[in-house]
Amino acid sequence: MISVPEYVIKAIEILEASGFEAYCVGGCVRDSLLGKEPDDWDICTSATPDEMKEVFADHRTVETGIKHGTLTVIVDRNPLEITTYRTEGEYSAHRRPLNVSFIRDLDGDLSRRDLTINAMCCDKNGAVTDMFGGTEDISHKIIRCVGDPFKRFDEDALRIMRALRFASVLGFSIDEQTSQAIFEKRYLLEYVSGERIFSELKKLLCGRNAVSVLIEYKDVFAAIMPEITPCFGLEQHNKHHCYDVWTHIAHSVGNVRQDERLRLTMLFHDIGKPQMARFDENGNGHFKGHPIRSAELLTEILDRFRSDNATIKYVRDLVIEHDNRIPVARKNVKRFMSKHDFDFFMDYLEVRRADTMAQSDYMREQKLQELEQLALIAVEINNENCCLKLTDLAVDGKDMISLGISGRQIGAMLQRLLDLVVDDKLENDRRKLLDYAKERIR
Numbered sequence: 001m002i003s004v005p006e007y008v009i010k011a012i013e014i015l016e017a018s019g020f021e022a023y024c025v026g027g028c029v030r031d032s033l034l035g036k037e038p039d040d041w042d043i044c045t046s047a048t049p050d051e052m053k054e055v056f057a058d059h060r061t062v063e064t065g066i067k068h069g070t071l072t073v074i075v076d077r078n079p080l081e082i083t084t085y086r087t088e089g090e091y092s093a094h095r096r097p098l099n100v101s102f103i104r105d106l107d108g109d110l111s112r113r114d115l116t117i118n119a120m121c122c123d124k125n126g127a128v129t130d131m132f133g134g135t136e137d138i139s140h141k142i143i144r145c146v147g148d149p150f151k152r153f154d155e156d157a158l159r160i161m162r163a164l165r166f167a168s169v170l171g172f173s174i175d176e177q178t179s180q181a182i183f184e185k186r187y188l189l190e191y192v193s194g195e196r197i198f199s200e201l202k203k204l205l206c207g208r209n210a211v212s213v214l215i216e217y218k219d220v221f222a223a224i225m226p227e228i229t230p231c232f233g234l235e236q237h238n239k240h241h242c243y244d245v246w247t248h249i250a251h252s253v254g255n256v257r258q259d260e261r262l263r264l265t266m267l268f269h270d271i272g273k274p275q276m277a278r279f280d281e282n283g284n285g286h287f288k289g290h291p292i293r294s295a296e297l298l299t300e301i302l303d304r305f306r307s308d309n310a311t312i313k314y315v316r317d318l319v320i321e322h323d324n325r326i327p328v329a330r331k332n333v334k335r336f337m338s339k340h341d342f343d344f345f346m347d348y349l350e351v352r353r354a355d356t357m358a359q360s361d362y363m364r365e366q367k368l369q370e371l372e373q374l375a376l377i378a379v380e381i382n383n384e385n386c387c388l389k390l391t392d393l394a395v396d397g398k399d400m401i402s403l404g405i406s407g408r409q410i411g412a413m414l415q416r417l418l419d420l421v422v423d424d425k426l427e428n429d430r431r432k433l434l435d436y437a438k439e440r441i442r
């Protein structure tokens with residue numbers, strides 16, 4: 001029995017009082033049965049959108065997706081999405097349906113849903129309706145499509161990514177037939193928009209089983225990112241490594257914190273390796289320049305996924321720096337923190353730790369110790385409130401102008417002063433900085 005929150009019961013009772021059916025449905029039922037607190041409670045109902053508006057006339061409502069039958073109703077200050085039972089009409093080119101039709105029966109609504117674990121509903125008392133064996137699949141930890149998986153992926157190929165996402169996040173395995181259909185239908189993902197794929201991919205990467213999904217379903221990832229294909233099976237012939245490039249990538253993803261940007265960074269950090277691979281006379285592999293190549297490839301991929309620019313820039317910067325093994329010295333850490341910042345530096349260390357843990361154990365202890373030392377130095381510098389940015393300098397652009405410097409020279413001089421201060425070669429003292437600048441322009 002599921003425990004339904006008061007405000008949700010209230011909304012269901014309002015609909016029932018007007019002669020309609022209403023149930024909690026989808027993710028909230030799945031999460032409750034998994035013993036997790038649902039993020040939100042979605043309701044499905046036999047009432048049409050117009051009927052809903054009438055029933056909730058004295059409530060605040062927002063017409064979020066009214067064309068698709070969804071009305072957001074504010075009940076006791078909680079927004080609640082209520083959607084009319086519907087079936088999906090013709091599907092256009094393996095993605096969203098061209099039109100949806102509102103229907104009066106619950107069965108039809110549950111049958112259109114993607115996975116058995118997502119196709120259950122419960123009434124206001126928490127009694128579950130489970131037409132497709134979702135409860136059993138939860139107890140056996142199985143991801144399975146509702147109906148024929150080949151047809152379901154034909155209709156909307158995004159469901160392939162959703163099946164992998166739930167397998168990763170919940171740590172479930174994928175039913176044999178669903179798995180076959182995933183491989184067979186993976187090319188249909190090209191019809192699905194980048195945004196929809198990316199939203200599922202990010203959740204998948206942050207799942208607890210991301211490593212095994214990345215390895216087992218690598219061909220699906222190649223369908224959405226052909227750039228990664230040359231990584232598969234590419235042995236590195238180097239004592240620091242024990243895996244081929246893709247297996248190393250997958251393990252490194254699992255080693256880093258479950259944060260979208262860090263996981264994306266690990267996914268992409270070595271994808272430029274195949275193009276930069278050189279094997280010396282002793283057969284050892286070298287991959288000089290691969291961080292830049294990886295950054296170029298990830299930019300193309302994330303552009304296709306319509307990622308926001310801040311994410312692209314952050315992931316790019318981390319990938320470019322991931323192999324920059326700065327010697328353990330205060331000076332190097334200060335320079336690095338001046339170029340980026342403290343939080344970035346700590347993320348960079350996490351990336352290096354995750355990378356190291358996915359390598360062979362050759363020199364591992366030493367590598368990890370260095371990272372710890374770097375972290376201690378960074379914390380120390382951060383606590384000292386050192387001058388690390390142009391805005392921390394005791395002089396600014398106006399001072400440069402009053403010294404007679406102009407145009408591009410202003411920024412260049414300020415940067416020069418900052419570099420000296422960061423390197424402890426010059427004190428961040430207004431008088432001294434001005435004297436130094438004055439001397440250089442004479």
Ligand code: ATP
Pocket residue numbers: 025026027028039112113114115118119156158159162
């Ligand atoms: P969460 O919100 O926790 O990520 P969710 O299951 O609520 O998970 P949503 O994307 O919010 O996922 O979708 C709500 C419900 O709609 C799902 O539980 C599922 O029943 C159905 N659904 C979502 N996307 C699809 C799809 N592409 N095809 C079929 N049914 C879908």
Ligand code: MG
Pocket residue numbers: 027040
């Ligand atoms: Mg949801």
